[in-house]
Structures are given as structure tokens and as C-alpha cells.
Amino acid sequence: MTPMNQTTHPPDLPRPTPVPAEPAPTPPPGAKKRRRPASTQWAAWAFLAPVTVYLVLFYAYPLYRNLDLSLRNYTVRSFVQGNAPFTGLKNYRTVLDDPTFAPALLHTAVFTFVCLAFQYAIGLALAVFFNQHFRLAATLRALFLVPWLLPLIVSASTWSWMLNSDSGIVNAALHAVGVDPVNWLTSPSWSLTSVIIANIWIGVPFNLVVLYSGLQSIPSGLYEAAALDGANAWQRFWRITFPLLRPVSAITLLLGLIYTLKVLDIIWIMTKGGPADASTTFATWSYQLGFGNMLPAFGPGAAVGNLLVVAALVFGLVYIRVQRRQEALS
Amino acid sequence: MSRTHARTKTTWFKTTIGVVLTAVMLFPVYWMLNVSLTRDTDMRKSPPDLLPLHGTLTGYRTVLDDQLPYLETSLVIGLGTVALTVALAAPAGYALAKLRPRGGRVLSFVLLAAQMIPGIIMAMGFYAIYLQLGLLRTVPGLIVADSTLAVPFAVLIFTAFMSGIPGELLQAARTDGAGPLRTFWSIVMPMSRNAVVTVSLFAFLWSWSDFVFASTLSNGGAHEPITLGIYHYIGNNNQQWNAIMATAVLASLPAAVILVLAQRYVAAGVTAGAVKD
Numbered sequence: 001m002t003p004m005n006q007t008t009h010p011p012d013l014p015r016p017t018p019v020p021a022e023p024a025p026t027p028p029p030g031a032k033k034r035r036r037p038a039s040t041q042w043a044a045w046a047f048l049a050p051v052t053v054y055l056v057l058f059y060a061y062p063l064y065r066n067l068d069l070s071l072r073n074y075t076v077r078s079f080v081q082g083n084a085p086f087t088g089l090k091n092y093r094t095v096l097d098d099p100t101f102a103p104a105l106l107h108t109a110v111f112t113f114v115c116l117a118f119q120y121a122i123g124l125a126l127a128v129f130f131n132q133h134f135r136l137a138a139t140l141r142a143l144f145l146v147p148w149l150l151p152l153i154v155s156a157s158t159w160s161w162m163l164n165s166d167s168g169i170v171n172a173a174l175h176a177v178g179v180d181p182v183n184w185l186t187s188p189s190w191s192l193t194s195v196i197i198a199n200i201w202i203g204v205p206f207n208l209v210v211l212y213s214g215l216q217s218i219p220s221g222l223y224e225a226a227a228l229d230g231a232n233a234w235q236r237f238w239r240i241t242f243p244l245l246r247p248v249s250a251i252t253l254l255l256g257l258i259y260t261l262k263v264l265d266i267i268w269i270m271t272k273g274g275p276a277d278a279s280t281t282f283a284t285w286s287y288q289l290g291f292g293n294m295l296p297a298f299g300p301g302a303a304v305g306n307l308l309v310v311a312a313l314v315f316g317l318v319y320i321r322v323q324r325r326q327e328a329l330s
Numbered sequence: 331m332s333r334t335h336a337r338t339k340t341t342w343f344k345t346t347i348g349v350v351l352t353a354v355m356l357f358p359v360y361w362m363l364n365v366s367l368t369r370d371t372d373m374r375k376s377p378p379d380l381l382p383l384h385g386t387l388t389g390y391r392t393v394l395d396d397q398l399p400y401l402e403t404s405l406v407i408g409l410g411t412v413a414l415t416v417a418l419a420a421p422a423g424y425a426l427a428k429l430r431p432r433g434g435r436v437l438s439f440v441l442l443a444a445q446m447i448p449g450i451i452m453a454m455g456f457y458a459i460y461l462q463l464g465l466l467r468t469v470p471g472l473i474v475a476d477s478t479l480a481v482p483f484a485v486l487i488f489t490a491f492m493s494g495i496p497g498e499l500l501q502a503a504r505t506d507g508a509g510p511l512r513t514f515w516s517i518v519m520p521m522s523r524n525a526v527v528t529v530s531l532f533a534f535l536w537s538w539s540d541f542v543f544a545s546t547l548s549n550g551g552a553h554e555p556i557t558l559g560i561y562h563y564i565g566n567n568n569q570q571w572n573a574i575m576a577t578a579v580l581a582s583l584p585a586a587v588i589l590v591l592a593q594r595y596v597a598a599g600v601t602a603g604a605v606k607d
Contacts, residue, residue, distance in 0.1 A: 051418050059447070146585070146586075149588065151557060153557045161575070167374050209597055258446050264542055286454075301454060309447060313443065316443055316446035
């Protein structure tokens with residue numbers, strides 16, 4: 001591409017490289033307003049330089065190291081010395097053949113989708129509720145943010161104690177209504193449910209806040225007109241609120257998906273993925289392999305992690321596409 | 331007259347429902363407080379006491395003896411993360427919002443994608459790098475790692491916010507002979523106070539709450555943050571749950587302070603991160 005072409009191009013197209021500092025040829029008259037002087041370009045990239053260097057050093061390079069880890073046969077010694085032999089995709093094959101793979105995949109899928117469904121449904125119900133005008137609505141809505149603001153280790157350890165088999169309040173409450181105690185965290189059939197419950201609790205505030213802000217932008221005149229036409233609350237929700245909230249819902253669900261896919265702290269602190277892998281997801285499995293044992297298996301751990309990255313990035317690209325399309329529409 | 335009366339009645343009815351819902355939602359937080367005040371002898375009582383009638387501060391005394399260094403480390407790391415994040419993100423936001431750089435959209439795209447990388451991946455990469463550089467178990471190392479949680483988000487917030495600064499203002503500064511650096515420092519930054527507050531709050535909160543980087547990069551070091559303090563507590567003395575919960579209460583204080591003093595910034599940040607405008 002010649003410099004001439006570059007300056008006459010619509011300026012907002014993505015461009016892979018910064019411009020060379022050549023004197024800009026005279027643009028055609030129509031393009032004058034959108035011209036970008038070379039000095040401004042230099043200034044712009046001077047302001048962007050720190051963050052660009054930062055992204056290369058502290059995002060791209062760790063990602064590269066992680067990829068490298070997954071393609072070599074690392075032991076503790078070669079990890080320090082840095083001379084591990086290249087083994088290609090062997091770590092990935094090890095991971096795929098591992099008996100943990102199938103359960104981890106299933107748990108990741110169940111955890112993500114059950115959490116998302118409940119967080120969204122509860123968040124939406126609460127958002128609609130708080131969108132009405134009543135006393136204390138703003139204060140109560142603010143208090144709902146608390147679970148989301150707490151450090152995850154605080155929430156996770158609180159839930160651990162609440163769900164304790166012998167002394168937890170949950171089993172005490174169940175006992176009061178005549179239900180037998182449940183081994184929430186120590187029984188393989190319940191541990192995944194337990195971490196899902198805790199994670200739903202943490203995720204509801206985010207859904208509430210975002211969906212509430214979406215509700216605010218729906219013109220109230222629509223509801224008044226519908227009420228005049230005799231639509232009841234249920235019809236108004238399904239005919240007005242839900243369809244008009246679709247763009248915000250899409251963004252909320254996609255972001256929730258990306259965040260839920262990588263949840264690690266909650267599960268690790270509450271169950272360590274156990275008992276016997278009963279609540280293992282890709283994130284906890286990767287952590288377990290890399291840091292959870294006396295003898296770290298960095299290669300397979302990084303391989304599991306990279307599978308997770310691919311999944312997150314696929315949904316991430318969908319998210320960016322949806323957001324771009326919505327911006328184009330608005 | 332009777333209509334207004336009925337209306338007030340439904341409002342109060344809704345308020346009651348709202349209070350009940352909030353109480354249910356916040357029950358775990360109450361339970362954390364309650365357990366933190368429970369005596370050792372009552373800890374295994376069945377059913378547990380619903381109110382801390384025999385409240386004791388033993389748990390908190392234990393925490394003050396054991397956990398103060400952890401809290402201090404977390405504070406230092408949190409403030410370091412804030413400083414690093416704002417220093418990197420504010421200039422970038424200005425350039426993306428106002429200077430229309432070539433390749434700016436690619437950079438924004440990379441920033442969006444960067445937010446989606448799971449923490450454990452970053453942790454493993456950082457571990458390999460820090461091991462070679464000797465940065466494992468150091469405070470600056472953890473500050474840099476924690477800042478990766480906030481920098482992409484911070485750039486997006488600054489960009490969105492600075493786009494709203496009127497162009498005429500910057501044009502006027504240019505006419506008066508101010509260069510981009512001066513314009514940025516004397517006009518854009520003072521006008522972006524709200525964005526700085528929002529970004530700082532989130533950067534602090536995320537680094538304060540970080541567990542993944544802490545447990546992989548600083549585990550066993552001389553300076554461990556409070557999240558590891560709690561984690562070791564759970565691992566070591568499984569019996570003293572009042573002390574564990576007291577630590578949890580102290581670790582929640584920044585969140586509580588932020589909620590009381592800066593709630594509108596939080597809501598603004600959550601929404602801006604998800605839906606632009």
C-alpha cells in the first residue's frame with residue numbers, strides 16, 4: 001500500500017502497524033477534516049507506548065511461556081535450568097487420555113451453564129423488582145452489591161463453614177424442618193452443587209446491576225401505553241421488557257460465560273476440586289497439576305490451561321462481535 | 331384520598347419484600363459476623379446460636395496477633411497496583427479517546443481479549459518468568475501480576491470517559507500553544523477525576539482480593555497478602571473458625587468502605603465494563 005492510499009483511507013479501519021513518519025501528501029479536499037497529522041500520530045503512540053510495552057511483556061510473554069510449557073517435558077530441575085526437551089503435543093495427548101478429562105469437561109459445562117442460568121434469572125427478577133419505585137429501593141439495591149465486592153476467599157470460606165456437615169447453619173436449618181443432614185462438601189454427589197450455589201450467590205449482583213441499567217433505558221411510556229391497552233404485568237414483562245432487554249441480556253450472559261468459565265478460587269478454596277474430582281473443572285485441574293501437588297506437572301497443567309484459553313477466546317470473540325453489532329445499530 | 335392511601339400501602343409492601351430479599355441475600359455476610367464473635371466452646375454447638383449473645387472478641391484478638399503483617403502487605407500491594415494501573419492506563423485512554431492513533435482499534439480489541447484470559451494461565455506464565463528473574467515471593471512481582479487484572483479494564487474506562495471531554499476545550503489549549511503532554515496533564519487529567527476514582531477503586535479491590543496470583547507467586551514468602559493469611563488459617567487450624575471469620579471480616583473492610591463512600595462509582599464501573607454508555 002502506498003502512503004497516498006494510507007492517508008485517503010477511512011481513518012478508523014484497524015491498521016496493524018503504526019505509520020512511518022513520512023510527510024503526508026496533500027489529501028483530497030473531502031478528506032481534509034479527517035486527516036491525521038504525523039505529529040499527532042507520534043504523540044498518540046507516545047501515550048500508548050507504556051501500555052503497549054506492558055501488554056507485550058506481561059500478557060503476550062506469559063502467554064507465550066505458557067504455550068512453551070505445554071509443548072515441552074518439564075521436570076522440576078529442567079524448569080529451573082530451562083533446558084526441557086521439546087515434545088510437541090505430547091502433553092495434550094496425556095491430558096486427553098487422563099481419566100480426569102471427561103469429568104472435568106462435564107463439570108466445567110454443568111458449572112458454567114447452571115450458574116449462568118440461575119444468576120441471570122435471579123438477577124433479572126431482582127432488576128425488575130428494583131425498577132419499581134418504592135422506599136429504600138436504591139439503598140437495598142446498593143446492599144445487593146456486597147457479595148460481589150467481597151474477596152472471593154471470604155465468600156468461599158464463609159460458605160464452607162455454613163455448609164459444614166456437622167456444625168453448619170444449613171444442615172441445622174434442614175434439621176429443623178426434618179431433612180437429614182447433607183454432606184455438602186465431602187460427598188461426591190453434592191460438592192459440585194455446593195460450589196454452584198456459592199458461585200450463583202456471588203454472580204447475582206453483577207447481573208442485577210447490569211440488567212437494572214438496561215431496564216432504565218426502556219422508555220416508561222411504553223409501559224403506560226401497554227397498561228392502557230389492558231396488558232397485565234406478566235404480559236408487559238414478556239412483550240416489552242424481555243424483548244427490549246435482549247441486547248443487554250446477550251452482553252450480560254456472554255460476559256458471565258467468560259467469567260464463569262475461569263472460576264477457580266471458589267471451587268479450590270471450598271473443595272479443592274474434590275472429593276475424588278467430583279467438583280473438578282478445567283481451571284481447578286490446571287491449578288492442581290501446576291501447583292496443587294508436591295511434584296508439579298507444569299506441562300500438562302499448561303496444556304489444560306491452554307484448552308481453557310481457547311474456549312474463553314472463542315466466546316470472547318462472539319462477545320466482541322455482538323457488542324460491535326450493537327454499537328453499529330445504535 | 332383513599333387512592334393515595336392504597337398507593338402508600340403497596341409501596342410499603344414492596345419495601346418489606348425488598349428488605350426480606352436483601353436480608354436473605356446478605357445472610358452469609360451476617361453469618362460471617364456472627365461466627366467471628368462466637369466463643370470457642372459454642373463453635374460446634376448444634377444448632378448454632380443465631381445471635382452472638384455470648385459474643386467474644388477472642389477471634390479478633392487472635393487476628394490482631396497473627397494477621398497484621400498480611401493486612402499491611404495487602405495494603406502496600408493494593409496501593410502499588412493502583413499507582414501502576416493509573417499510570418499506564420490514563421495516557422493510553424487519552425490517546426485512544428482523543429488522538430485517533432492508527433491501529434487504535436486493534437489495540438482496543440487486544441485489550442478486550444486480554445480480559446478474557448483465565449487467571450491460572452497468566453499465573454503459570456508469570457511463575458515460569460519470575461522463577462528465572464528471581465521475582466517469586468517479592469512485593470513488586472505481585473504488584474505487576476495483580477495489575478494485569480485491572481489494566482485492560484482501566485484503559486477501557488479511561489477511553490470511554492475521556493471521549494466525553496469536549497474537543498473544543500483541547501483545541502483551545504492547542505491554540506494557546508499547549509503540547510499534547512501539557513494538555514493531558516493540565517486539562518484532561520483534572521477533568522477525569524471520576525474515572526481515576528473508579529479505576530483506582532477497582533484496581534485496589536481486585537488486587538486486595540486476588541488469590542490466584544498470591545497463592546502461586548508469593549506462597550511461602552516473607553510478604554504474603556491477606557488472602558493467603560486466610561488460606562493458611564483454614565489449612566492450619568481447622569477448629570478456630572471465629573478467628574478465621576474475624577480475618578474474613580477484616581479482609582472485607584475495604585469492600586465495605588467502598589460501598590459506603592463510593593457506591594455510585596462501583597455501579598458505574600460494573601456497567602461501563604459490560605455495556606458501553
